[in-house]
Amino acid sequence: MTDPLPLPDDTAGTPGLTFSFLTLFPELLAPFAAEAIVGKARERGLLDVRLVNMRDFAGNRHHKVDDTPYGGGAGMVIRVDVAERALASLPAADEVILFSPAGQPFTQAVAEELAERRHLVFLCGRYEGFDARTEGLVTRELSIGDFVMMGGEAAAACVLEAVARLVPGVLGDPESHQADSFSSGLLDYPEYTRPPEWRGQSVPDVLRGGNHGAVAAWRRGQALARTLARRPDLLVSAPLTPADTVTLGELGATPEQLQEWGAPPPPRPKRRKRPRPADPDPPPGS
Numbered sequence: 001m002t003d004p005l006p007l008p009d010d011t012a013g014t015p016g017l018t019f020s021f022l023t024l025f026p027e028l029l030a031p032f033a034a035e036a037i038v039g040k041a042r043e044r045g046l047l048d049v050r051l052v053n054m055r056d057f058a059g060n061r062h063h064k065v066d067d068t069p070y071g072g073g074a075g076m077v078i079r080v081d082v083a084e085r086a087l088a089s090l091p092a093a094d095e096v097i098l099f100s101p102a103g104q105p106f107t108q109a110v111a112e113e114l115a116e117r118r119h120l121v122f123l124c125g126r127y128e129g130f131d132a133r134t135e136g137l138v139t140r141e142l143s144i145g146d147f148v149m150m151g152g153e154a155a156a157a158c159v160l161e162a163v164a165r166l167v168p169g170v171l172g173d174p175e176s177h178q179a180d181s182f183s184s185g186l187l188d189y190p191e192y193t194r195p196p197e198w199r200g201q202s203v204p205d206v207l208r209g210g211n212h213g214a215v216a217a218w219r220r221g222q223a224l225a226r227t228l229a230r231r232p233d234l235l236v237s238a239p240l241t242p243a244d245t246v247t248l249g250e251l252g253a254t255p256e257q258l259q260e261w262g263a264p265p266p267p268r269p270k271r272r273k274r275p276r277p278a279d280p281d282p283p284p285g286s
């Protein structure tokens with residue numbers, strides 16, 4: 001079988017994180033591993049990606065990996081012994097993840113956890129999924145949302161994209177993901193670039209004024225406004241500052257909501273210094 005993802009010749013050093021995909025369609029995943037930032041990170045030796053075709057572990061000359069479900073019903077089920085042999089062919093992993101609509105919802109917090117590991121193995125299902133006994137071979141099951149796809153490869157690609165960018169060195173600017181949606185606990189603020197005027201819409205003046213403090217304050221306000229309007233559920237776990245409490249109040253959040261989100265009290269207004277009474281004039285001749 002041809003390797004859909006030959007390793008780059010010039011890899012350097014031990015990779016920070018290795019992703020191994022067990023799949024029936026390695027060609028679907030190859031571009032995600034070969035192109036763009038992940039492809040560059042592989043060339044730089046920061047990441048490694050292995051594509052394993054489960055058919056190579058079918059154990060029969062027809063490379064058949066599935067069978068009909070016990071109890072009857074539509075579709076085919078991937079055999080547990082095939083999954084077991086494919087897993088055994090890999091070096092030890094920190095996590096073996098099975099993709100399933102019944103899995104734990106995949107979130108940025110899970111991505112951050114996975115980025116700390118050295119070797120992740122992803123089991124991508126097809127047909128009706130894996131024999132239920134496969135669940136005993138994995139450390140967790142992940143779902144990328146409440147919908148059903150035809151296979152786990154797209155889910156695995158999503159997780160690769162989300163985790164790889166958190167591995168140190170993969171993104172040029174290590175701070176670039178810290179303000180991203182969810183990483184900061186809020187949705188990201190809106191971004192603009194040239195042209196400054198487009199079809200009657202201008203870039204906000206504050207972004208062109210060169211005042212870094214004002215830009216930071218504007219961005220924080222925009223992130224709070226977007227989160228309040230689109231995903232107020234996130235505010236419960238977002239780290240909020242006393243200044244955020246003021247902004248959220250100005251944006252229409254009620255005192256009950258602020259309390260539910262654990263918003264800290266607003267900053268106390270600064271007391272204006274009372275002028276000291278002028279010293280009396282020294283007595284004459286002193």
Ligand SMILES: C[S@@+](CC[C@H](N)C(=O)[O-])C[C@H]1O[C@@H](n2cnc3c(N)ncnc32)[C@H](O)[C@@H]1O
Binds near residue numbers: 142148
């Ligand atoms: C057609 S689905 C199987 C659906 C399964 N019968 C069910 O209803 O839960 C085939 C495979 O696609 C993958 N898959 C589909 N939707 C997914 C989702 N939302 N998240 C993660 N994986 C998914 C899983 O690997 C699954 O084994």
